[in-house]
Amino acid sequence: MNHLIEARNVSLNYGKKTALRDVSITVPKGRVVGLLGHNGAGKTSLMKALVGLQPVQGDLRVLGMAPSTQRQQLLTDLSYIPDVAVLPRWACVHELITLMGRLQPKFSAERARALLKRTSVQESDKIKRLSKGMVAQTHLALIAAVDARLMILDEPTLGLDVISRKGFYEMLIDEWCDGERSVLISTHQVEEVEALLSDVIMLDEGRVALAISLEDIDRRFVALNHDPAAAEAMAAAHPLLRYRDQGRTTSLFDGTPPEHVTSLGERVRPSLVDLFMALTRNPALNQKQA
Template sequence: MTTMSDILIEARGLNMHYGSKHAVRDLSFSIPKGRVVGLLGHNGAGKTTLMKALCGLAPHEGHLSVLGMDPRADRTVLLQSLSYIPDVAILPRWARVEELISLMAGLHPKFSAERARHLLQRTSVGLSDKVKSLSKGMVVQAHLALIAAIDAKVMILDEPTLGLDVLSRKSFYEMLIDEWCDGERSVLISTHQVEEVESLLSDVMMLNEGQMVLNIPLDQLDQRFVALSHDPAAADAIAAAHPLLRYRQHGQQAALFDGAPPADVQALGQRLRPNLVDLFVALTRAPELNARSAR
C-alpha cells in the first residue's frame, strides 16, 4: 500500500503555456518511490515541457511537488536530490574523464567519486580518456556514470539514448537498472524506443497534445485492455464492436479494446497480450493527423 511518504512526485491540475500554446493540460498524477515510469507521446505532446517543470526549469500553474518541494521555489535544494539527463549528452570535449570526476566532486555535495569510478568499470571508457576521443555511445555511458554517482532520489531522462545504436542503448539501460534502481529511487524516462524499454518499466504515462491519455502500472494492462487475434471472416463483426485499434500481429488480423468486448465478440478470436506499441498507436495521434481531423 502506497502512503503519502512514499510519493516522490505529485501533480494536481498542472497546466503549462508557451505564449498562446497550451502545452500541458490539467495533468494529475503521482509517482511513488521504487518505480520506473515510461513517459510516451509524439513530438510536441508535452513530454519535455513536463520534465522541465519537474526540474524547476519552466513555470507552471496548479500543484506540483517533487520530493516534497516546489520545483521553482526550491530548485537549488531540489537539484541536490534530482538528476536530469537530456536528449544530448554534453561533456567538455577538452577534459579527461578523471578530471570530470574531480570537477563533479567539487560541485555536487552528494556526488561519489568512488562510485563514479565503479560505474565506469562497466563501460569501455577509461579514466584517462579525453571526451573528444570518445564515441557518442561512450559519451552517453560516461554521462550516465557521472549522474548515477549522485545520491539522488529521482532521475529524469529525456530521450537519453537518442541516436545510439541498439547495443549502446542496451548497455545504457542495463547500467541504469542494475546500478541505480534500488526500490527507493524512481526514474521517469521519455523515449521513442517503446519496444526496448517496455520490459524495464513498472508504469506508463502517455500524453497526447498535452493531455494524459493513459496512466497505469504495466501489470494492470491485461486487466483493462483486451487484444484479440481473429480470422478475416470475423473482421466485420469485430469492427462492429468498435475496437480502439485494428492491426496485424504475427501475420494475423487483431483488434484492441479498452475493456472486455461482449462475450460473443470475444468468442470470435484468441486473446493476446496487448503491448505498449499497439496502445501508443491506439491512444495517441500524430499532431498532423489531429490537425487534419479538426478541419
C-alpha cells in the same frame, strides 16, 4: 514519502501555445516509468517543469518540494539528463569526476569510478575522443554516482546504436534502481524499454492519455487475435484499434468486449506500441491528411 512526483491540474503555456493541459500524475518510489508521446506532446515541457526550469499553473510537488521555488534544494536529491545533454569535449573523464565532486554534495567519485569499470571508458580519456555511446555511458555513470532518490532522463539514448542503448539501460537498471529510487524516462524506443518499465504515462497534445502500471494494462485492455471472418463482428464492438499481427488481425479493446465477441478470437497481450497508437494522435500524420 510514498509519491516522489505529484502533479495535480498542472498546465504550462508558452505565450499562446499550450504545452501541458491539466496534467495530473503521480510517481511512487521504486518505479521505472516511461513517458511516451509524439513530438510536441509535452514530454520535455513536463520534465523541465519537474526539475524547476519552467514554472507552471497548478500544484506540482517533486520529492515534496515545489520545483520552481526550491530548485537548489531539490537538485541535491534529483538527477537529470536533458535531451540536449552534452559533456564538455575538452575535458578528460577524471576532470569531470573532480568537478562533480565539487558541485554535488551527494556525488561519490568512488562510485563513479566503479560504474565506469562496466564500460570501456578510461579516466584518462578525453570526451571529444569518445563515441556517442561511450559519452552516454560516461554521463550516466556520473549521474548515477549521485545518491539521489529520483532520476529524470529525456531521450537519454537518442542517436545511439542498438548495442549502446542496451548497455546504457543495463547499467541504469543494474546499478541505480534499488526498489526505493524511481526513474522517469522519456523515449521513442518504446519496444526496447517496455521490458524495463513498471509504469507508463502517455501524453497526447499536452494531456494525459494514459497513466497506468504495466500490470494494470493486462487487466484493463483486451487484445483479440482473430480470423478475417470475425472482422465485421469485431468492428461492430468498436475496438480502440485494429492492426495486423503475425498474419492475422488483432482488435484492441478498452475493457472486456461482449462475450460473443470474445469467443471469436484468441486473447493476446497488447504491447505499449499498440496502446500508444490507439490512444494518441500523430500531429505529423494529421497534417499530411489535412
